[in-house]
Amino acid sequence: MRIFGRQIRSSELFMFFFMYLVANYVVIKIQQRRHSxxxxxxxxxxxxxxxDTSQNGPDNSEHQQPGVQNxxxxxxxxxxxxxxxxxxxxxxxxxxxxxxxxxxxxxxxxxxxxxxxxxxxxxxxxxxxxxxxxxxxxxxxxxxxxxxxxxxxxxxxxxxxxxxxxxxxxxxxxxxxxxxxxxxxxxxxxxxxxxxxxxxxxxxxxxxxxxxxxxxxxxxxxxxxxxxxxxxxxxxxxxxxxxxxxxxxxxxxxxxxxxxxxxGRVVYDEASIKPKPIHVNPKSRHKTVVWAVSHCSTPSRREWYMKELQKYIDIDVYGACGDMECSKDDYLYCFSKFEKEYRFYVAMENNYCKDYISEKVYRALLYKMVPIVFGGGNYTYGTPPHSVIDIADFQHPRDLAKYLLYLSNNDKAYNKYFAWKTTGYILEHQxxxxxxxxxxxxxxxxxxxxxxxxxxxxxxxxxxxxxxxxxxxxxxxxxxxx
Structure with a gap:
């Protein structure tokens, strides 16, 4: 094998690999000793x-054993x-x-x-x-x-x-x-x-x-x-x-x-049932999807999905990963702005982890936008019934885009995502x-x-x-x- 113009023998390659393993083993042991x-x-x-063990000789190791009453x-x-x-x-x-x-x-x-x-x-x-x-x-x-x-x-x-x-x-x-x-x-x-x-x-x-x-x-x-x-x-x-x-x-x-x-969590309380349902006209909002994001490269590679989704539907991207801005320190203002202009909010997790549903989902649920979610949490139990759109339910990003466009033009289907707000479910996120x-x-x-x-x-x-x-x-x- 030739590397950088030099002939490398297999024995030299093996020795390099062996020394690499030894070095990693030593580093791991040092870390374990430091923390243990x-x-x-x-x-x-x-x-x-x-x-005072200095006066009485060595320690007496014959202490009481587990399970012995004293x-x-x-x-x-x-x-x-x-x-x-x-x-x-x-x-x-x-x-x-x-x-x-x-x-x-x-x-x-x-x-x-x-x-x-x-x-x-x-x-x-x-x-x-x-x-x-x-x-x-x-x-x-x-x-x-x-x-x-x-x-x-x-x-x-x-x-x-x-x-x-x-x-x-x-x-x-x-x-x-x-x-x-x-x-x-x-x-x-x-x-x-x-x-x-x-x-x-x-x-x-x-x-x-x-x-x-x-x-x-x-x-x-x-x-x-x-x-x-x-x-x-x-x-x-x-x-x-x-x-x-x-x-x-x-x-x-x-x-x-x-x-x-x-x-966050969902609590059911009959006292919170409201007789008048919430109605939102999706056509009154002139934009479809908004995504506020600051981590552009994530372990889950959610950005790959969004890049494909953008081929089929318009998405406005705010923050470090897009060309639009809204104050990161004043999310109340930003979400109030989004609520007036957009029908859907992207709340995809940057880590696909067991039981993990972050604050971005619960924050979006407080407003009259439908969150688009992706993560390792159980959204059936972690969010109110029929309140989010999970990308895992769609075979392809273009299928999700078709569904979002369908909801944008179907008043009744779109408002079903806000029914939970009046049927006794309370979202606790504080x-x-x-x-x-x-x-x-x-x-x-x-x-x-x-x-x-x-x-x-x-x-x-x-x-x-x-x-x-x-x-x-x-x-x-x-x-x-x-």
Whole structure:
């Protein structure tokens, strides 16, 4: 074989390929080691006091084994997960992970990887003690499991990082948000004060922004929660560590998460039924299809479909991928403008991912335009009945174009796409409401002694493998021969 005019022997080619594989293997191992930091914690005797191992010789490894009952709390030790290794775990498997921490702050010692005692400094902390909502009197609650006053115990949920730019995860701090969300079980409080890491019943980590992971101390019984609303394409899958055995709960857009946070949902309420149907004259709008888009090259290759569709119908493209402009920062104005001029709005996803229906679909449904959708979500359950047009229902882009032109000239057929707005269906898309329901559910779970926590042995495998289908449109194009 000749490369760049030089004769390359097969042995040299094989050696180059072998060295390439070795280099990749070394890089992967370095990344895994970086993200799989062993948790370090202080050692305690059976009375809950710190044991000075420097005075008493080597560590005693004969700790209580899973399933063995003991009146004393188990000793804190470096564990990746409070759940026994073995997949799903029932309440009996959690005997080792009790909720009873030592009560004196001096019992908690934070150590770095070399075993040196360090001081954990919070970042952007909201101190609940100085920012209590006026409606809540914290004297009515207790943080102790063994309180004889009969006061309910507030479970503490610690936000370890931020949800995008929101330090309160767009939910709020303290106990008041649980009351405002009308949670069935509201005896919880939230904080982002990392000094309270040893008291927290659950620690919530936003996936794309995880930093300083893992915390230097994890007490037995403490639940780690992984939250991410975007698919894994929003962060590099190569940079996503496996997080082997750390997490016990997931909060994502997927239906198989422990708690789901979709971008929107459909609720039926008979009280919202309106006697007068909505009527829109499609011929009063002089344009057919509008597409506002900023990502011109996507994993799903939706742009390939749109290029073919433009051969059969006029499409105005706004944003970075077109020649028309509307303020990206003022979508209310843009959608109001689109509603007056266009009959259909393109709401195709840039990633074809499991259960993923983004905000662009729900945003379009608020207006009197019919969304044209494409994605891996189930639009039958994720959107109101007969409210969207799915390109997957058409054999070829020209078939979709013919249908759009048919609706443009058929008043009755076009208005069927707005019937849901008056027949009792409500579209909920406010992120605060959806996040409120998620943390209501988390609070309920933390108070449920019989809840069966999971032990995600390889979070990356669960979150990434088989979730998104790249190059979907090219395969469709080959199959449909267009």
């Amino acid at each position: 930091v062993v948790l370090r914690a202080a050692e305690y005797d059976t009375s809950g006091h710190l044991v 009146d004393q709390p188990p000793p804190a030790k470096p564990i990746a997960s409070p759940v026994v290794k073995g997949g799903l775990a029932g309440v009996d498997d959690l005997d080792l992970a009790t909720d009873v921490p030592p009560h004196e702050e001096t019992n908690w010692v934070f150590k770095d990887e070399q075993g040196n005692v360090v001081d954990v400094q919070p970042k952007g902390v909201v101190d609940d003690a100085n920012n209590l909502p006026p409606e809540v009197n914290y004297d009515d609650y207790t943080e102790s499991e063994n309180d004889d006053t009969g006061k309910p115990r507030l479970k503490t949920i610690l936000f370890w990082n931020t949800f995008f730019t929101a330090p309160d995860f767009r939910f709020g701090f303290g106990h008041q948000p649980f009351l405002e969300a009308k949670c069935p079980v509201h005896t919880c409080r939230t904080t982002n004060d990392r000094k309270q890491v040893e008291k927290a019943d659950a620690i919530v980590f936003h996936g794309p922004r995880i930093e300083d992971f893992p915390p230097v101390v994890r007490r037995p019984g403490q639940i780690y929660v992984y939250i991410q609303q975007e698919p894994h394409y929003s962060m590099s899958s190569e940079e996503l560590p496996a997080f082997q055995g750390f997490f016990n709960l997931t909060i994502t857009h997927r239906t198989d998460s422990d708690i789901q946070i979709p971008y 992120r605060k409401v959806i996040m409120g329901d998620a943390f209501c559910r988390l609070c309920e779970i933390l108070h449920d002694p019989n809840y069966k926590y999971k032990d995600y042995r390889d979070l990356k495998r669960w979150w990434v493998n088989g979730m998104c289908d790249a190059y979907t449109i090219p395969r469709w194009r080959k199959k449909m021969k267009w």
